[in-house]
Amino acid sequence: MAKPKLPDAFSVEENPTQSELRGWVREFMPRIIETQYGNLNYTAQVTARLKNSTFFVSDTENHQNRIGRAEAEEWARRQDEYIADRDMVLVEGYIGPDPDFRTACQLYMEKTNANIPAMQQQLYFPPEDGFEAEFTVIYTPGLMAPGKPDDRLIIVDLENWTTRVFGSDYFGESKMGGLRMWNRQVFDRGGLALHSGLKTFPADQNPSGREKSALIIGLSGTGKTTTTFRQQLGSLPVQDDFVALMPGGTIHTSENGCFAKTFGLDPVDEPTIFGGTTREDAWLENVSVDADGKVDFHDTGHTANGRSTFPLANIRHRDPRDVPPADYLLILNRNESIVPAVAKLSREQIALFFMLGETKGTSAGGAAERGKNLRVPGTNPFFFDDDAMQGNRLLELLETMPDLTAYVMNTGRVGGPETDGRSKKVRIPDSSAVVQAIVEDSIEWETDPDFGYEVAVSIPDVDPELLQPKRLYEREDRMDEYDGLVANLKAERAGYLAEFPALDPRIPAAL
Numbered sequence: 001m002a003k004p005k006l007p008d009a010f011s012v013e014e015n016p017t018q019s020e021l022r023g024w025v026r027e028f029m030p031r032i033i034e035t036q037y038g039n040l041n042y043t044a045q046v047t048a049r050l051k052n053s054t055f056f057v058s059d060t061e062n063h064q065n066r067i068g069r070a071e072a073e074e075w076a077r078r079q080d081e082y083i084a085d086r087d088m089v090l091v092e093g094y095i096g097p098d099p100d101f102r103t104a105c106q107l108y109m110e111k112t113n114a115n116i117p118a119m120q121q122q123l124y125f126p127p128e129d130g131f132e133a134e135f136t137v138i139y140t141p142g143l144m145a146p147g148k149p150d151d152r153l154i155i156v157d158l159e160n161w162t163t164r165v166f167g168s169d170y171f172g173e174s175k176m177g178g179l180r181m182w183n184r185q186v187f188d189r190g191g192l193a194l195h196s197g198l199k200t201f202p203a204d205q206n207p208s209g210r211e212k213s214a215l216i217i218g219l220s221g222t223g224k225t226t227t228t229f230r231q232q233l234g235s236l237p238v239q240d241d242f243v244a245l246m247p248g249g250t251i252h253t254s255e256n257g258c259f260a261k262t263f264g265l266d267p268v269d270e271p272t273i274f275g276g277t278t279r280e281d282a283w284l285e286n287v288s289v290d291a292d293g294k295v296d297f298h299d300t301g302h303t304a305n306g307r308s309t310f311p312l313a314n315i316r317h318r319d320p321r322d323v324p325p326a327d328y329l330l331i332l333n334r335n336e337s338i339v340p341a342v343a344k345l346s347r348e349q350i351a352l353f354f355m356l357g358e359t360k361g362t363s364a365g366g367a368a369e370r371g372k373n374l375r376v377p378g379t380n381p382f383f384f385d386d387d388a389m390q391g392n393r394l395l396e397l398l399e400t401m402p403d404l405t406a407y408v409m410n411t412g413r414v415g416g417p418e419t420d421g422r423s424k425k426v427r428i429p430d431s432s433a434v435v436q437a438i439v440e441d442s443i444e445w446e447t448d449p450d451f452g453y454e455v456a457v458s459i460p461d462v463d464p465e466l467l468q469p470k471r472l473y474e475r476e477d478r479m480d481e482y483d484g485l486v487a488n489l490k491a492e493r494a495g496y497l498a499e500f501p502a503l504d505p506r507i508p509a510a511l
Helices: 018-028 069-083 115-123 172-188 224-229 271-277 347-356 388-398 428-440 469-475 479-497
Strands: 011-014 032-034 040-042 054-057 087-095 103-110 135-140 153-157 162-166 192-201 212-217 236-239 242-245 251-253 257-261 283-285 307-311 326-333 358-360 373-375 405-410 445-447 454-456
Touching: 018 040, 018 115, 054 069, 069 135, 069 153, 069 162, 087 115, 087 172, 103 115, 103 172, 115 172, 115 257, 115 283, 115 307, 135 172, 153 172, 162 172, 172 192, 172 242, 192 224, 192 388, 212 224, 212 428, 224 236, 224 257, 224 271, 224 326, 224 428, 257 271, 271 307, 326 347, 326 358, 326 428, 347 388, 347 405, 347 479, 405 428, 469 479
Parallel strands: 011 087, 040 283, 054 153, 103 135, 135 162, 212 326, 326 405
Antiparallel strands: 032 040, 087 103, 153 162, 192 212, 192 236, 192 242, 242 251, 257 307, 283 307, 358 373, 445 454
């Protein structure tokens, strides 16, 4: 693939060092403050990804937001004209470390927002001699898009492997600019990109006597990164956000760093993420920092979607190359009623619960999603086409992975929302104990009569009512409420799956 031609600019700084980027951030950017840890925090005007402002270039209608080719080219012309008078930064690197699978990507960014290329540089694997970009992200926070949602615009052109961002100063649009296109590329190669963390368990720490891999999928804010980085049985994190699952369970990783949610960050519950975030070379975005540089990870005055980036090299991790094939698939679900802390899925149910993608929205999805019950197929809001393609592809891949086991894990509550004093929270230590028991193969399971999956009889140090929510409703004499929740959930699931006419009929049949 020929290297895409970038728009001409007044000047271009190519692959600057982190030190140079830090200097430009201090020189050009408002709302920057040095924290007590010596790193820099930027308070962005945009606090989450702009789903409604994101459009795929196509003259064919389907379920995704679409923008016609002629209109997309007119917006590209405007952006090119804007860039002609600007100082730009070019950062290059790879999505993925494997020479046979990696994708060369470049970010072309206004120098006046140098924190974004600095953060992206920590996530790319570094370029090598002969680097030829395949994906391009062209990013101009200073150029708004009047008339588009929020007067901002993200154009995804999969024909030319280019994403253009207008008006947003949120780093996530750079990160997802490359990975959204990577979703398509992975699918074209016969695999499926998963919005997933990845951790491995060393051979000497689990009963199988071999290294094992666990994939942890979930929407941003549901505990994906926390579950990935929390240690059990000597586990080590490998990735926190996106991997490619290929036939036979082969896993390819994507990023050389971590993009972590910082709200509620605690050194006891999340020591690895806390350690990476509080280093001098980490970058912070939308974290609460006072005038003296004191960080408050619990303050949501600006947003609950504070973020940090840091290199994997700064924490204990497993090398992202040559990862063993997938053994476990953990589907995170931040529920508040009758979903247990863990449920083991039958083979028929894996693609079903993958497609359901149930959770409660967080600040990562913006005000439109926060606090609402959501269903996002594969928990991947960045898929490029009909989401039925995700479920059908997973079904194909499962046929090549007979030994994979899959689980739904509720990282929220049972018995009701936090405002209901009768409810109980699934704490981080509870989820950690669940993961350890799964890998130890120490759980006794029994079939849940309402949903057909298996629930745990007991797990050490985990409240039995978190494992079998029906017990809580029985004890509180709320069985009429429980029965109503079961009936409603089944009906809602059936209705939701009916929205995907192209879905393999075996998937809804597993309800």
